[in-house]
Amino acid sequence: MINNSAHNNGSLHQQLERIWANLPGWGTLSAVNHTTVGLRFILTGVVFFLIGGILAMLMRTQLALPEQEILHAELYNQIFTMHGTVMMFLFAIPILEGLAIYMIPKMIGARDLVFPRISSFGYYCYLFGGIIILSSLFLGVAPDSGWFMYTPLSSSTYAPGPGSDFWLLGVTFVEISAMAAGVELVVSILRTRTNGMTLGTMPIFCWYILAMALMIVFGFPPLILASILLELERSAGLPFFEVAGGGDPLLWQHLFWLFGHPDVYIIFLPAAGVVSTLLPVFAQRPLVGYRWVVLSIIVMGFISFGLWVHHMFTVGIPQLAQAFFSAASMLVAIPTGIQIFAWLATLWTGKVIFALPMLWIMGFLFIFVAGGLTGVMLALVPFNWQVHDTHFVVAHMHYVLVGGMLFPALAGFYYWLPQATGSMPTKKLGYWGFWLTFVGFNLTFFLMHLTGLIGMPRRVYTYEAGLGWDWLNLLSSIGGFVMAAGIAAIIVDIALHFRFGRKAARNPWNADTLEWAVDKPQSTYNFVSLPTVTSRHPLWEDPKLPDTMAEGKHGLATSDHGRREIFGCDPISGRTREIMHLPTNSWWPLLAAAALAVVCISLLVRTYWPALGATLVALVFFLCWSWENGVHPKAAPIEGTEPNDFPLHSRTQDGPGLWGMVVALLADATLYMSLLFGWFYLWTVASEWQVPEQTPIALVPLIVSGVVLSVAVVFYHWIVSGLKQGRGDRLEGNFWWVTLLGLAHVLLIVWTFASSTLSPTQLAHDAVLTVMLIYVLIHSGLATITTALQALRVRKGYVSKALVYEPIVLRPLWIYTLGIFWLSIAAFILMPLGWGAH
Amino acid sequence: MLAPTHPMQLALGLTVWALWFVVWYSALSLGCALAPPESIGASLSWINWLLIALSLPFIAVLLYWARRSWRASVDAGLTATARFIAQVAAGAHLVAAGAVVFMILPGLVLPPCV
Numbered sequence: 001m002i003n004n005s006a007h008n009n010g011s012l013h014q015q016l017e018r019i020w021a022n023l024p025g026w027g028t029l030s031a032v033n034h035t036t037v038g039l040r041f042i043l044t045g046v047v048f049f050l051i052g053g054i055l056a057m058l059m060r061t062q063l064a065l066p067e068q069e070i071l072h073a074e075l076y077n078q079i080f081t082m083h084g085t086v087m088m089f090l091f092a093i094p095i096l097e098g099l100a101i102y103m104i105p106k107m108i109g110a111r112d113l114v115f116p117r118i119s120s121f122g123y124y125c126y127l128f129g130g131i132i133i134l135s136s137l138f139l140g141v142a143p144d145s146g147w148f149m150y151t152p153l154s155s156s157t158y159a160p161g162p163g164s165d166f167w168l169l170g171v172t173f174v175e176i177s178a179m180a181a182g183v184e185l186v187v188s189i190l191r192t193r194t195n196g197m198t199l200g201t202m203p204i205f206c207w208y209i210l211a212m213a214l215m216i217v218f219g220f221p222p223l224i225l226a227s228i229l230l231e232l233e234r235s236a237g238l239p240f241f242e243v244a245g246g247g248d249p250l251l252w253q254h255l256f257w258l259f260g261h262p263d264v265y266i267i268f269l270p271a272a273g274v275v276s277t278l279l280p281v282f283a284q285r286p287l288v289g290y291r292w293v294v295l296s297i298i299v300m301g302f303i304s305f306g307l308w309v310h311h312m313f314t315v316g317i318p319q320l321a322q323a324f325f326s327a328a329s330m331l332v333a334i335p336t337g338i339q340i341f342a343w344l345a346t347l348w349t350g351k352v353i354f355a356l357p358m359l360w361i362m363g364f365l366f367i368f369v370a371g372g373l374t375g376v377m378l379a380l381v382p383f384n385w386q387v388h389d390t391h392f393v394v395a396h397m398h399y400v401l402v403g404g405m406l407f408p409a410l411a412g413f414y415y416w417l418p419q420a421t422g423s424m425p426t427k428k429l430g431y432w433g434f435w436l437t438f439v440g441f442n443l444t445f446f447l448m449h450l451t452g453l454i455g456m457p458r459r460v461y462t463y464e465a466g467l468g469w470d471w472l473n474l475l476s477s478i479g480g481f482v483m484a485a486g487i488a489a490i491i492v493d494i495a496l497h498f499r500f501g502r503k504a505a506r507n508p509w510n511a512d513t514l515e516w517a518v519d520k521p522q523s524t525y526n527f528v529s530l531p532t533v534t535s536r537h538p539l540w541e542d543p544k545l546p547d548t549m550a551e552g553k554h555g556l557a558t559s560d561h562g563r564r565e566i567f568g569c570d571p572i573s574g575r576t577r578e579i580m581h582l583p584t585n586s587w588w589p590l591l592a593a594a595a596l597a598v599v600c601i602s603l604l605v606r607t608y609w610p611a612l613g614a615t616l617v618a619l620v621f622f623l624c625w626s627w628e629n630g631v632h633p634k635a636a637p638i639e640g641t642e643p644n645d646f647p648l649h650s651r652t653q654d655g656p657g658l659w660g661m662v663v664a665l666l667a668d669a670t671l672y673m674s675l676l677f678g679w680f681y682l683w684t685v686a687s688e689w690q691v692p693e694q695t696p697i698a699l700v701p702l703i704v705s706g707v708v709l710s711v712a713v714v715f716y717h718w719i720v721s722g723l724k725q726g727r728g729d730r731l732e733g734n735f736w737w738v739t740l741l742g743l744a745h746v747l748l749i750v751w752t753f754a755s756s757t758l759s760p761t762q763l764a765h766d767a768v769l770t771v772m773l774i775y776v777l778i779h780s781g782l783a784t785i786t787t788a789l790q791a792l793r794v795r796k797g798y799v800s801k802a803l804v805y806e807p808i809v810l811r812p813l814w815i816y817t818l819g820i821f822w823l824s825i826a827a828f829i830l831m832p833l834g835w836g837a838h
Numbered sequence: 839m840l841a842p843t844h845p846m847q848l849a850l851g852l853t854v855w856a857l858w859f860v861v862w863y864s865a866l867s868l869g870c871a872l873a874p875p876e877s878i879g880a881s882l883s884w885i886n887w888l889l890i891a892l893s894l895p896f897i898a899v900l901l902y903w904a905r906r907s908w909r910a911s912v913d914a915g916l917t918a919t920a921r922f923i924a925q926v927a928a929g930a931h932l933v934a935a936g937a938v939v940f941m942i943l944p945g946l947v948l949p950p951c952v
Binding site for chain 1: 845848849852853855856859862863866867868870871886918919922923925926929930933934937940941943944945948949950951952
């Protein structure tokens, strides 16, 4: 594997450049490599941040003086809703995903993420979804129910315009992007580290991103489900959140905050990862308490899912349940505290260099600790009741989110700027930017605590003079504009640094991690060769490592095969065990996202036939995309694999596709569990919950379809087990048999559905059953179609008893489909019968 | 049973905590919906006792796992990665047990259904 012919590294570099380059001109839209996609995420996020900031300035202008009429109430409602939506969904999460997409492969010594086309697809979903959401503002029909879209305020009765629809469809579209990044980052961190990088030696940033990605996988599906249900209610009249139909508006709050509170930590964790990465560099010593920090990341990742009800302390939940969530809310301060003490100890024991990024870190420590303290105050139920829906909460939220995310993100931005552009930031303007932002921020939001404590509610467009709020609001508004001047100074600083910035050395901060070993100017493939790493601080251990990597003296320094390749590793030891070949530039992600955008817009304007047509087009694009996989000639030519190489992943039985499938199914299962939660919640809590006297779905054909499905899954499992043991006779025929069984199962469900007496627009009970049936149907259909595709691929020679990778990837989908089918029968049909509910 | 150095140990204790969380909250909600205590404002009703009783096995298992992981982590024959996993897992199990204890404390003084 080691190429010792360093003399030809120039030609090697050129070969790699040719293999990894984006297409020129418009072809760059087909780029899939992580550097390009990550930078696109970040730049797009910055644009959305500026738009969100302008909205904030409009609000502060309106509130600067009492009884102003610059913005009328309806417009103000739209603006505060869009400010929150843009900042949370279009700025904070995507820009951190972009940072992770950009940085993770460089840190773990890889050339790209493991599913590059999914990165690109995620970006386009984000871009199109963001444009759709923002367009509502320019069309004058923006959502106006708050960024949390509480029902019934957002339901069709009180929000009859299309604003809520823009939010629900647009945000769901954007969330596809987050889910894509979540799955991709988990698998990349676990399976594509460079040789020897163990779990215990990988950069601490990777632990943070791993936790963030897993939290996305489990945290976003409840909101995706809630958005689908509310959109179904608004457009088709299914009464999930309407009391009269047996629904309950509080179900929305539960589902929203099941997402919403972990989301705060999804935003905080990567930012804290930036802090844990930068502090050791500027203290010039290893992070104190690496194990403790890893432990606190894991604890935070879990505990943060148990706090959501502290957003709902005033809705009438029993005291004991409130105290339970109050205790959980206080608990989460402990892992945060562990990290803060680890950071302080690192600073205390190091020789701190107060460069510009460190200034932002110090600002973060000050602001975030203050925000954390008010967080503990808000965890106390009686205090929470007192300040609920006041400006105190707004102040707390901004201290946590701006302190906990924006400040570390800007620290990271300045820190990695030379890595991305090759130039150092200019000093003077950067310092001005920091101080203006820091002072402006505290002036705006510290005073807002006081405004809230003396009773000013949030989301009011104006207020009477003489209530004691006047001067506080005026100063807050002045602070807002000072902060805006700080952001402007940063933008000018960045713009000027391209022209006047000092040329950066390869590792200008004397950092310890591999991202500083990439070539200058930056290439699309990161590294000419991939090193063996046995330390948490490879560049401190071996400062010459970047040079030897660039000379091709380490692994994978071959390129004559024409493939994009990275190492595939054992998830624990980091030992290389296969070579992963990655897809090259592709138009499928853009086309698929564009088709989904058409679906989204068609649903917005309630033209359902075009929506159905676009859905089918998107499905075709996805199938074409999946066709160019495995050993398809466009993916991995057989030629060029040397006998002594590690196997290509498409020739193995445990490749990244299987990992991606399992992680995606975890997200899918979370969505299903959310539906199950909704079912039981409405059943036990909704005051007008009604159950039809006769069960509306015929049980016998459903059971028969389940038996057919079971036979299909057992058959498929048998085929795959045989393949793994080297048996693969009549493979194509067997796949066709499974397809036929799957088809029979699907047709039976469709028939059961069509002959049912469901009244989904009358009863929430029937509405939930309808969604359950559609969910099962989609999975069964998908498993059937993809198995048919496998049969065709056998015919083409892409799947055989020597090439078993793909059937193994599909097996968990079949098993999952079987699992949810029988669980649905038990929970949605049999359990109510058993309890005499029908 | 998973070996104390298995990487899934890193998430196991807190996954059990999450399971306990669901069990506790569901039991409280169902208890209050189906059979609220006769004296609605009284603390330490049958629901409180049930919630505490449900929690004890979880605490015991988590503490046992914490001890098991910690003892495994001091084995001199472990690789650095295995020791790292066992140590962090021991901490995670302990935190999970502590979280259960801390979160059931309000149940000792507050009525369940008001």
